[in-house]
Amino acid sequence: MLLIIGLTGFCCTGKDTISNYISEKYGYIHYSLSDIIRELMISKGIKITRENLMNFGNELRKKNGNGILSEKVLYKINNKVSTKYCISSLRHPEEILKLKNNSKKFVLMNVKANMTIRFNRMCMRNRLDDTKSLYEFNISERLQMKSNNKYTQQLKETIKMADITITNNYHNIDKLKKKIDYILKRYNLCNI
Numbered sequence: 001m002l003l004i005i006g007l008t009g010f011c012c013t014g015k016d017t018i019s020n021y022i023s024e025k026y027g028y029i030h031y032s033l034s035d036i037i038r039e040l041m042i043s044k045g046i047k048i049t050r051e052n053l054m055n056f057g058n059e060l061r062k063k064n065g066n067g068i069l070s071e072k073v074l075y076k077i078n079n080k081v082s083t084k085y086c087i088s089s090l091r092h093p094e095e096i097l098k099l100k101n102n103s104k105k106f107v108l109m110n111v112k113a114n115m116t117i118r119f120n121r122m123c124m125r126n127r128l129d130d131t132k133s134l135y136e137f138n139i140s141e142r143l144q145m146k147s148n149n150k151y152t153q154q155l156k157e158t159i160k161m162a163d164i165t166i167t168n169n170y171h172n173i174d175k176l177k178k179k180i181d182y183i184l185k186r187y188n189l190c191n192i
Contacts, residue, residue, distance in 0.1 A: 001083055001104040001105065002077070002083055002102070002104050002105075003083060003085070003104065003105045003106075003189070004085045004086075004100075004103040005019075005028065005085070005086045005106075005108075005109065005189060006086075006087050006090045006096060006099055006106065006107070006108040006109065007019055007087070007088040007090065007108075007110075007111055008089075008090040008096075008108060008110050008111070008155070008158045008159055008161075008162060009110050009111035009112055009113075009155075010112070010113075010118060010155065011137075011140070012113070012118035012119070012122045012125070013111040013112055013113045013118060014111050014113065014121075014176065016032060016088050016089075017173070018088075018111060018166070018168075018176070019032070019086040019088045021176075021177055021180055022180065023086055025177075026184065026189070026190055027082075028082075028084040028085055028086040029077075029084065029086070030085075030086045030087075031073045031076060031077075031085065031086075032087075032088045033087065033090060034088075034089040035089075036069055036073065037053055037056055037057050037060070037069070040056070040060070041053070041056050050136075051140075054140075054153065057069070057091075057153065058149075058151050058153070061094075061152075062151040065094070066092050066093075066150065067092075067094040067095055067097065069092075070087075070094070070095040070098035070099050071098060073085075073087055073099070074098070074099070074102055087099060090108070090158055091153040091154065091155050091158055092158060093154055093161060095158075096108060107163050107164065107187055108161055108162045108163050108164070109162060109163070109164045109165070109166055109183075110159045110165045110166070111165075111168055112165060112166070112168070113169050114169050115138070116134075118137075119134050119137050163187075164183060164187070166179060166183065
């Protein structure tokens with residue numbers, strides 16, 4: 001039985017932190033769609049910036065269909081023996097539908113957090129591709145929401161598809177872990 005927990009939400013809400021915790025404690029394998037974009041950009045010698053990540057992802061969708069990133073993850077999954085996966089950075093409804101249609105059980109979590117907290121988290125992680133001002137951070141978020149171009153990120157629509165919403169304004173990782181443990185037990189996602 002292929003079980004996939006998908007995570008969506010804005011930048012720095014804690015999607016990868018949650019995915020890594022679920023992987024470590026419950027034996028899920030974690031893939032990030034953003035990391036797949038980064039891998040492809042590196043292979044083509046493209047500088048990794050937040051703007052380039054969005055543009056490259058949009059071009060991939062335009063050339064190969066809106067579910068292309070999920071197809072790339074499913075290809076990786078088909079080469080593994082595990083049955084439990086945590087997929088983070090889902091930003092288009094087609095990515096979700098592709099994963100849902102190729103799993104026995106699929107649960108989508110929307111992770112949200114206060115914008116100021118998220119910006120501070122971004123400053124602390126200090127990735128090269130991160131924006132450096134709250135103004136740029138805000139503009140980047142608006143670009144992820146929804147546009148008339150069907151190949152761009154559709155985060156607003158993706159969030160609406162969530163089965164579970166988690167608010168992660170925690171400064172204490174142990175509180176977040178307890179919340180995740182509770183949710184996984186409640187939805188029978190622990191011992192599958």
